[in-house]
Amino acid sequence: MIQNLLQTPIEYLKGVGPNRADLFKKELNISTYRDLINFFPNRYIDKTGFYKVAQLQQNSSEVQIVGKIVHLKMVEQKKGKRLVADFVDDTGRMELVWFRGHKWIRENIKLNTPYVIFGKTNFYSGMFSMPHPELELVSDYKRNLRVAMQPVYPSTELLQKKGITNRVIMKLMQEVLQQTGMKFSESLNPELLEELKLLGKAASLFNIHFPKNQELLAKAQFRLKFEELFYVQLQLLRRNLMHKQKIKGFNFDKVGHIFNDFYSNHLPFELTNAQKRVVKEIRGDMGSGAQMNRLLQGDVGSGKTIVALMSMLLALDNNFQACLMAPTEILSIQHYHGLVELCVELKLNIRLLTGSTKTRERREIHEQLESGEIHILIGTHALLEDKVKFKNLGLAVIDEQHRFGVAQRAKLWKKNHIPPHVLVMTATPIPRTLAMSLYGDLDISVIDELPPGRKPIKTVHRYDSNRLKVLAFIRDEIQKGRQVYIVYPLIQESEKMDYKDLMDGYESIAREFPENQISIVHGQMKPADKDFEMDRFVKGETDIMVATTVIEVGVNVPNASVMIIESAERFGLSQLHQLRGRVGRGAEQSFCILMTGHKLSNDSKTRLETMTSTNDGFEIAEVDLKLRGPGDLMGTQQSGVLNLKIADIVKDNAILQSARFYANRLLKDDPNLENEKNSTVKNAYSRLVKNKTIWNYIS
Ligand code: ADP
Numbered sequence: 244m245i246q247n248l249l250q251t252p253i254e255y256l257k258g259v260g261p262n263r264a265d266l267f268k269k270e271l272n273i274s275t276y277r278d279l280i281n282f283f284p285n286r287y288i289d290k291t292g293f294y295k296v297a298q299l300q301q302n303s304s305e306v307q308i309v310g311k312i313v314h315l316k317m318v319e320q321k322k323g324k325r326l327v328a329d330f331v332d333d334t335g336r337m338e339l340v341w342f343r344g345h346k347w348i349r350e351n352i353k354l355n356t357p358y359v360i361f362g363k364t365n366f367y368s369g370m371f372s373m374p375h376p377e378l379e380l381v382s383d384y385k386r387n388l389r390v391a392m393q394p395v396y397p398s399t400e401l402l403q404k405k406g407i408t409n410r411v412i413m414k415l416m417q418e419v420l421q422q423t424g425m426k427f428s429e430s431l432n433p434e435l436l437e438e439l440k441l442l443g444k445a446a447s448l449f450n451i452h453f454p455k456n457q458e459l460l461a462k463a464q465f466r467l468k469f470e471e472l473f474y475v476q477l478q479l480l481r482r483n484l485m486h487k488q489k490i491k492g493f494n495f496d497k498v499g500h501i502f503n504d505f506y507s508n509h510l511p512f513e514l515t516n517a518q519k520r521v522v523k524e525i526r527g528d529m530g531s532g533a534q535m536n537r538l539l540q541g542d543v544g545s546g547k548t549i550v551a552l553m554s555m556l557l558a559l560d561n562n563f564q565a566c567l568m569a570p571t572e573i574l575s576i577q578h579y580h581g582l583v584e585l586c587v588e589l590k591l592n593i594r595l596l597t598g599s600t601k602t603r604e605r606r607e608i609h610e611q612l613e614s615g616e617i618h619i620l621i622g623t624h625a626l627l628e629d630k631v632k633f634k635n636l637g638l639a640v641i642d643e644q645h646r647f648g649v650a651q652r653a654k655l656w657k658k659n660h661i662p663p664h665v666l667v668m669t670a671t672p673i674p675r676t677l678a679m680s681l682y683g684d685l686d687i688s689v690i691d692e693l694p695p696g697r698k699p700i701k702t703v704h705r706y707d708s709n710r711l712k713v714l715a716f717i718r719d720e721i722q723k724g725r726q727v728y729i730v731y732p733l734i735q736e737s738e739k740m741d742y743k744d745l746m747d748g749y750e751s752i753a754r755e756f757p758e759n760q761i762s763i764v765h766g767q768m769k770p771a772d773k774d775f776e777m778d779r780f781v782k783g784e785t786d787i788m789v790a791t792t793v794i795e796v797g798v799n800v801p802n803a804s805v806m807i808i809e810s811a812e813r814f815g816l817s818q819l820h821q822l823r824g825r826v827g828r829g830a831e832q833s834f835c836i837l838m839t840g841h842k843l844s845n846d847s848k849t850r851l852e853t854m855t856s857t858n859d860g861f862e863i864a865e866v867d868l869k870l871r872g873p874g875d876l877m878g879t880q881q882s883g884v885l886n887l888k889i890a891d892i893v894k895d896n897a898i899l900q901s902a903r904f905y906a907n908r909l910l911k912d913d914p915n916l917e918n919e920k921n922s923t924v925k926n927a928y929s930r931l932v933k934n935k936t937i938w939n940y941i942s
């Protein structure tokens with residue numbers, strides 16, 4: 244019954260009608276009673292107390308006062324007219340001010356009659372004033388339904404213009420809550436409510452709109468956030484479960500000759516424990532019979548490549564092909580050279596395919612892929628083209644996931660009649676719980692240990708005015724045989740200016756270091772020129788690499804030990820951390836110098852302080868998340884976590900974890916929600932899925 248009532252189009256609510264219904268739909272995406280009830284305030288005004296004029300203080304926030312208007316006058320000023328009212332109570336006098344709407348006020352205001360006024364106050368030449376106060380006759384005030392904590396709803400310009408004020412929405416909310424009789428069916432299991440001492444559904448909805456007091460408001464908020472996150476997690480976990488039940492994967496049950504030969508005879512170093520653990524996890528996945536979909540997180544330099552290689556060797560051992568996709572040409576080439584070198588004794592056919600592969604070679608690669616002659620294909624987006632067909636692709640590795648979208652991941656799946664196993668690698672650490680919400684359908688592995696013998700990079704912040712000292716430092720390091728990166732920001736909107744900065748920088752460096760060889764790499768160069776310059780630096784033929792952020796991802800030059808970042812205040816934290824990760828790869832002590840001007844915003848200062856105080860990518864990610872919110876994080880657009888109505892996945896992380904725990908517990912016990920005692924959850928869940936309130940994930 245109540246379900247049907249809640250589906251009633253908003254048009255039929257008293258005070259709405261077709262026009263307003265249209266507006267609600269367009270502006271707020273509200274079309275039914277239920278939508279309206281689920282439209283939550285974003286803050287509350289506490290109207291529990293009254294002030295006296297004599298108690299007002301400068302900088303007090305919104306206040307509520309009872310008094311009378313004794314006089315109205317127009318004041319003419321250069322900027323325009325304003326209407327000013329003298330307002331008094333038994334303790335003093337203040338002014339109410341209107342800059343517009345004079346006529347209405349003049350015609351409707353009752354002089355010497357008690358009013359309740361509400362608003363923000365200003366203090367100017369010894370007098371308090373309140374611009375555009377909310378006014379209500381004390382007689383009306385007493386008659387109207389009173390709410391101590393007044394909800395303030397999100398609004399839009401158009402709604403304001405059409406007269407749909409906060410007060411109107413409050414009225415409609417009261418109306419809809421009255422009509423639906425507050426008989427909302429409970430949507431969480433009674434045992435869980437009991438166990439967590441959660442407020443019931445109906446009480447929560449009432450108190451979220453019209454809280455009786457702070458405590459009930461807090462309880463209502465907690466319960467609704469928990470519920471929201473619970474269902475998101477329930478869906479993510481169920482998808483993951485179903486995926487494992489349904490999507491058959493190639494069963495790599497053999498650890499064969501190639502893997503063993505490599506592991507026993509050609510591994511250039513001992514794996515770290517973290518690497519060993521992750522290889523084991525991947526082996527487990529690929530031998531489980533279900534398709535692997537795994538995210539491998541590991542800080543820059545943690546050694547993800549070797550893990551990728553060993554996973555690919557497992558595919559080869561089971562008579563499958565493998566591919567490795569990287570976001571840039573430079574990175575693909577580097578992976579190609581690196582893997583060829585590692586596999587030199589294994590007699591494998593490893594090929595490189597990028598946008599600049601020549602037609603003849605490209606054709607040959609296409610043929611050899613289809614005939615199965617190529618074992619491992621490395622490359623850029625070029626791998627995704629339809630013409631690229633494998634004989635039997637068993638594993639696809641994607642490096643630096645944040646450069647690829649979910650859709651591209653899905654495209655790789657289609658390269659086979661059975662989707663290949665997928666290993667996604669990223670060096671952008673995101674807090675684990677957040678990762679779980681973003682990539683619900685992925686399992687997660689973490690390499691949380693750097694290879695032994697690495698010296699932590701020393702990071703300092705220097706102002707431009709200290710440039711001479713920095714240059715002297717660079718000279719010293721080059722004399723010791725080291726190589727140096729100097730990186731300039733590249734921000735799309737001002738590409739031309741950035742280019743000029745880079746070129747100016749290059750010229751002044753060339754002047755400062757006349758005896759040294761300098762490479763330059765930037766986005767406007769032809770790929771071939773880029774590679775040439777990059778290659779000179781990799782081989783040690785040049786001492787300094789002047790570059791934009793194109794070198795951010797993955798490039799490996801162990802002899803480079805100094806990273807200078809120009810205009811460091813213009814970089815985001817994760818980018819700074821990525822850039823810093825280019826050094827500290829060899830045995831020598833490495834340095835990162837963040838150059839800035841003197842004028843710094845608070846956020847910039849926080850970023851610089853974070854960089855100089857820690858090398859830990861996860862710690863940096865936490866700060867980054869707090870500074871920026873989840874909006875800019877990879878994948879958040881696709882994942883829909885931002886469409887949450889009330890919870891905030893950063894601020895409410897503790898609730899998120901708890902919600903995940905309980906969702907997991909429930910599914911362990913009853914994966915298909917068949918148990919009678921979970922019928923409440925099942926109903927709520929089906930409705931959410933049906934209404935697409937929980938988003939639909941690709942794949
Ligand atoms: P990333 O995780 O950033 O992709 P790489 O795979 O490029 O890191 O590894 C960084 C460097 O560390 C490479 O030079 C690699 O050969 C080296 N390396 C990786 N694992 C180990 C290890 N277990 N012991 C020593 N060096 C390692």
Ligand code: MG
Binds near residue numbers: 547548642797
């Ligand atoms: Mg890498």
